[in-house]
Amino acid sequence: MFKAATIKDIAKELGFSASTVSRALLDSHEVSIETRKKVKDYAKKINYYSNPAARSLKNSRSYSIGVMVADVANSFFSQTINGIESVAYEKGYHVIITQSHDLYEREAINIEHLANSSVDGLLISMSAGTTDYSHITKLHERGLPIVFFDRIIDDIKTFKVTTDNFKAAFDATVLLIKKGYERIAFIANAPQLSITSDRVNGYKAALEANSLPFEESLVKYCFAGGRILDEVTDAIDGLLGLPDKPQALFIASDQLSKASIRALSKLSHHNDLAIIGFSNSDVIDLISPHISYIKQNAFSIGEIAMQMLIKLMESKYPIYNFETKLVDAEIYWNDNFDL
Amino acid sequence: MFKAATIKDIAKELGFSASTVSRALLDSHEVSIETRKKVKDYAKKINYYSNPAARSLKNSRSYSIGVMVADVANSFFSQTINGIESVAYEKGYHVIITQSHDLYEREAINIEHLANSSVDGLLISMSAGTTDYSHITKLHERGLPIVFFDRIIDDIKTFKVTTDNFKAAFDATVLLIKKGYERIAFIANAPQLSITSDRVNGYKAALEANSLPFEESLVKYCFAGGRILDEVTDAIDGLLGLPDKPQALFIASDQLSKASIRALSKLSHHNDLAIIGFSNSDVIDLISPHISYIKQNAFSIGEIAMQMLIKLMESKYPIYNFETKLVDAEIYWNDNFDL
DNA sequence: GTGAAAGCGCTAACAC
DNA sequence: GTGTTAGCGCTTTCAC
Numbered sequence: 001m002f003k004a005a006t007i008k009d010i011a012k013e014l015g016f017s018a019s020t021v022s023r024a025l026l027d028s029h030e031v032s033i034e035t036r037k038k039v040k041d042y043a044k045k046i047n048y049y050s051n052p053a054a055r056s057l058k059n060s061r062s063y064s065i066g067v068m069v070a071d072v073a074n075s076f077f078s079q080t081i082n083g084i085e086s087v088a089y090e091k092g093y094h095v096i097i098t099q100s101h102d103l104y105e106r107e108a109i110n111i112e113h114l115a116n117s118s119v120d121g122l123l124i125s126m127s128a129g130t131t132d133y134s135h136i137t138k139l140h141e142r143g144l145p146i147v148f149f150d151r152i153i154d155d156i157k158t159f160k161v162t163t164d165n166f167k168a169a170f171d172a173t174v175l176l177i178k179k180g181y182e183r184i185a186f187i188a189n190a191p192q193l194s195i196t197s198d199r200v201n202g203y204k205a206a207l208e209a210n211s212l213p214f215e216e217s218l219v220k221y222c223f224a225g226g227r228i229l230d231e232v233t234d235a236i237d238g239l240l241g242l243p244d245k246p247q248a249l250f251i252a253s254d255q256l257s258k259a260s261i262r263a264l265s266k267l268s269h270h271n272d273l274a275i276i277g278f279s280n281s282d283v284i285d286l287i288s289p290h291i292s293y294i295k296q297n298a299f300s301i302g303e304i305a306m307q308m309l310i311k312l313m314e315s316k317y318p319i320y321n322f323e324t325k326l327v328d329a330e331i332y333w334n335d336n337f338d339l
Numbered sequence: 340m341f342k343a344a345t346i347k348d349i350a351k352e353l354g355f356s357a358s359t360v361s362r363a364l365l366d367s368h369e370v371s372i373e374t375r376k377k378v379k380d381y382a383k384k385i386n387y388y389s390n391p392a393a394r395s396l397k398n399s400r401s402y403s404i405g406v407m408v409a410d411v412a413n414s415f416f417s418q419t420i421n422g423i424e425s426v427a428y429e430k431g432y433h434v435i436i437t438q439s440h441d442l443y444e445r446e447a448i449n450i451e452h453l454a455n456s457s458v459d460g461l462l463i464s465m466s467a468g469t470t471d472y473s474h475i476t477k478l479h480e481r482g483l484p485i486v487f488f489d490r491i492i493d494d495i496k497t498f499k500v501t502t503d504n505f506k507a508a509f510d511a512t513v514l515l516i517k518k519g520y521e522r523i524a525f526i527a528n529a530p531q532l533s534i535t536s537d538r539v540n541g542y543k544a545a546l547e548a549n550s551l552p553f554e555e556s557l558v559k560y561c562f563a564g565g566r567i568l569d570e571v572t573d574a575i576d577g578l579l580g581l582p583d584k585p586q587a588l589f590i591a592s593d594q595l596s597k598a599s600i601r602a603l604s605k606l607s608h609h610n611d612l613a614i615i616g617f618s619n620s621d622v623i624d625l626i627s628p629h630i631s632y633i634k635q636n637a638f639s640i641g642e643i644a645m646q647m648l649i650k651l652m653e654s655k656y657p658i659y660n661f662e663t664k665l666v667d668a669e670i671y672w673n674d675n676f677d678l
Numbered sequence: 679g680t681g682a683a684a685g686c687g688c689t690a691a692c693a694c
Numbered sequence: 695g696t697g698t699t700a701g702c703g704c705t706t707t708c709a710c
Contacts, residue, residue: 006687017697022689032695049455053395054687057702062392064435064456072420073621078412085438094456096403097436099424116388117403117433261625281622282412286600288627345703356681361705371679393703396686682709693698 005048014042025050056118064094065309066114068124070102076254076280076298077125080149083302084123091310093120100127102225108135121145121309126153128190128225145312149305152194157322159308163296164326165195169202170209172276172294172331173250177210180339181248181274185218185239187232187260189225189253196221199252199278218246226255233263240267251277257284257291264289274337278329285332292334297327344387353381364389395457403433404648405453407463409441415593415619415637416464419488422641423462430649432459439466441564447474460484460648465492467529467564484651488644491533496661498647502635503665504534508541509548511615511633511670512589516549519678520587520613524557524578526571526599528564528592535560538591538617557585565594572602579606590616596623596630603628613676617668624671631673636666 007025011018016035024031024039031039042048056062067084069077081097088095096119100107107127112135114122124136124146133155140146140156152160176184186203189196200219207214220235222228239246251257257277264275265288275291284293304325312319346364350357355374363370363378370378381387395401406423408416420436427434435458439446446466451474453461463475463485472494479485479495491499515523525542528535539558546553559574561567578585590596596616603614604627614630623632643664651658 007689008687018687019689019698020696022687023696026689030695035695051396051687052456053392053399053401054702055689056392057390057396057686057704058688058690060392060702071417072411073414073417075412078410078417081411081436082438089452094435096433097420099421113428117391258622258625261622265625283597283600283620283622283626286597286604286627287622287625346705347703357704358682358706359680361703362680365705369679374679390703393686394705396688396702397704397706399686680710682707684705684707686704688702689700691698691700694696 004051005043005046006051007048009046010039010042010048014038060118061120062118063092064096064119065121065123065306065313066111066117066119067095067097068107068111068114068122068127069097069099070125070127071099072097074254075282076150076296079280079298080125080302080305083299083304084306085302086299087303087306087310093306093310100129102128102227104129104132111135111139115139115144121147121313123305123309124148126151126193128193128223131192145309147305147309147312149301150195152324154194159305159312159322160324161301161304161308162195162324162326163301163329165198165329166202166205167326168278168294168296168329168331169199169250169252170206171202172292173203173206174210175292175331175333176248176250176274176276177206177212179274179333179337181337182210182212183218183244183246184248184250185246186220187235187249187251187256187277188219188221189256190223191221196252203250217242222256222259225253226257226259229259229262232256232259236260236263236267240273247272248274248276251275251291253277254279254281257281257293261287261289261291276331276333290334290336292337293332294329295332296329301327343390344382344385345390346387348385349378349381349387353377399457400459401457402431403435403458404460404462404645404652405450405456405458406434406436407446407450407453407461407466408436408438409464409466410438411436413593414621415489415635418619418637419464419641419644422638422643423645424641425638426642426645426649432645432649439468441467441566443468443471450474450478454478454483460486460652462486462488462644462648464488465490465532467532467562470531484648486644486648486651488640489534491663493533498644498651498661499663500640500643500647501534501663501665502640502668504537504668505541505544506665507617507633507635507668507670508538508589508591509545510541511631512542512545513549514631514670514672515587515589515613515615516545516551518613518672518676520676521551522557522583522585523587523589524585525559526574526588526590526595526616527558527560528595529562530560532564535591542589556581561595561598564592565596565598568598568601571595571598575599575602575606579612585612587613587615590614590630592616593618593620596620596632600626600628600630615670615672629673629675631676632671633668634671635668640666 024036098110148160279293437449487499618632
């Protein structure tokens with residue numbers, strides 16, 4: 001196997017000591033400009049790159065960060081990853097991605113694994129299956145920089161970034177009401193997720209602001225978040241079987257939107273139903289039945305999360321005033337639903 | 340910041356030397372069973388994990404591998420990544436993912452970056468924009484283990500795994516012919532990709548096997564691979580504008596399928612056109628116009644690629660007889676096209 | 679069966 | 695402005 005050039009090779013060739021070479025490479029002002037230039041030129045010539053393992057060992061930093069998402073195949077997450085990557089790359093960080101598949105066990109194991117692989121920081125979107133946060137608080141207490149994005153948790157004090165879910169749900173609900181749909185059912189994600197309560201609350205607030213009643217029976221929680229189709233089918237069957245059928249459907253996540261559309265496509269009597277759902281799919285506009293949709297600014301969320309993490313990792317002093325940034329989503333109304 | 344336990348901490352506590360502890364942790368037979376047990380128990384108790392940077396430095400191995408795909412948001416690739424991850428994880432490897440966005444420059448930079456971050460091996464699906472392979476051959480010659488998956492290249496001798504694209508295209512074309520569609524147009528990806536020529540050849544062979552003529556004018560290459568919608572729209576417009584209009588459309592990639600459907604959805608006079616396209620989208624069956632589709636076994640391809648890479652990385656002796664594994668795809672016929 | 683010591687490649691305190 | 699030296703945490707050869 002190929003043997004990479006080291007600082008010693010450069011030192012020997014140029015007649016300097018290893019430390020001078022190291023300093024020159026780091027652009028230290030202690031080293032004369034000429035020496036710096038000579039060293040860097042030669043380094044480039046022989047294709048020298050500092051050994052990351054040695055650097056990590058010495059600096060106790062790995063220059064890699066870990067990302068925990070539910071599933072990379074989910075459009076929202078893959079777009080977020082693109083945002084994370086674009087910032088990380090520019091700043092010289094590697095991105096190690098792991099998936100929880102919305103399972104607590106996978107999340108706990110993966111996060112442990114990442115932490116022990118000495119990532120310098122963690123970007124986490126909580127798994128839907130997680131209710132016990134001790135695996136994360138443990139790391140956080142140790143001082144590992146962590147930023148939460150998308151599915152955040154209140155218990156841990158750190159930087160967080162997510163869609164303004166309350167506002168998005170509020171606006172979307174108001175839009176439905178404005179368009180004449182007053183009896184609106186809500187298909188919700190697992191109740192323990194932050195995004196779930198925020199979205200439900202936005203929906204409730206919109207009803208209230210328009211003096212419409214909130215009915216518990218119109219809200220269906222899906223604990224598997226759309227991973228199990230039956231759960232969604234049952235929810236929709238339940239809603240459409242109500243004596244006073246809803247006129248519109250608000251679907252509170254990407255996965256759920258897909259599952260709901262699949263469930264609805266098998267029914268014949270849904271054409272009078274207006275549907276609005278969260279979705280970041282790039283083909284949502286081609287899917288039938290056509291729906292209106294709320295698209296999150298996934299790329300921005302990724303960028304912001306990574307910027308926050310860098311701030312946390314590179315800060316010389318402990319940070320105490322943490323910020324939770326809310327990013328606006330965009331609503332795309334489908335004209336088919338205009339009454 | 341938290342300070343992790345080291346081998347020395349264990350040694351001091353238990354009254355052994357660091358070397359004995361190291362050996363015990365590695366289950367060396369030189370160490371007595373009792374000592375091994377004592378050391379491991381204590382290590383577990385204090386939550387000891389060996390420092391990966393130190394291990395990397397000493398062993399010149401990082402236990403991480405790099406993956407190069409066009410785009411994680413592409414269903415085929417995200418499914419492949421799931422396969423890669425499942426095997427990597429089990430074997431204790433970290434997966435570092437980078438994306439080329441089908442741009443040569445990004446591919447070259449990212450691969451260089453990965454290689455210099457001392458990944459132990461590389462899993463590569465070529466970018467559509469790449470025609471010069473020197474950035475890869477250079478690494479390969481140095482002895483860096485590389486496995487190609489999906490979009491492979493002939494020039495480099497190593498393990499490769501991909502869908503049996505010839506067979507998939509052959510079978511799909513034969514199916515169209517059997518169903519009565521004889522004049523079949525072909526929307527192809529960038530011509531320099533292995534998957535493109537294999538698929539075109541399968542299509543040609545199927546025509547020939549059924550004594551049908553191959554017409555150059557019915558094949559449209561999309562150099563941006565569907566990233567630029569206009570390219571696809573133009574191709575389809577061109578085909579539908581032919582004096583002797585095609586009866587069926589064969590679309591040779593996931594991206595192109597999406598783009599083609601989008602283009603077709605804007606046209607009104609496509610209903611008599613039978614469409615079959617490659618797609619690994621989980622909502623392809625909900626998209627209209629409905630198409631028949633060829634789904635690749637993406638997860639398996641990922642698993643196999645990772646297994647091959649491990650074989651390459653962990654082999655004590657250089658390997659010379661390389662294998663190219665072909666994985667079967669599945670064809671889903673849409674009954675709407677039955678004449 | 680266990681310990682001492684060297685060294686992987688790099689950085690930084692301390693010399694001069 | 696540059697060199698010497700020690701040490702990050704681990705593995706491994708060489709002793710006994």
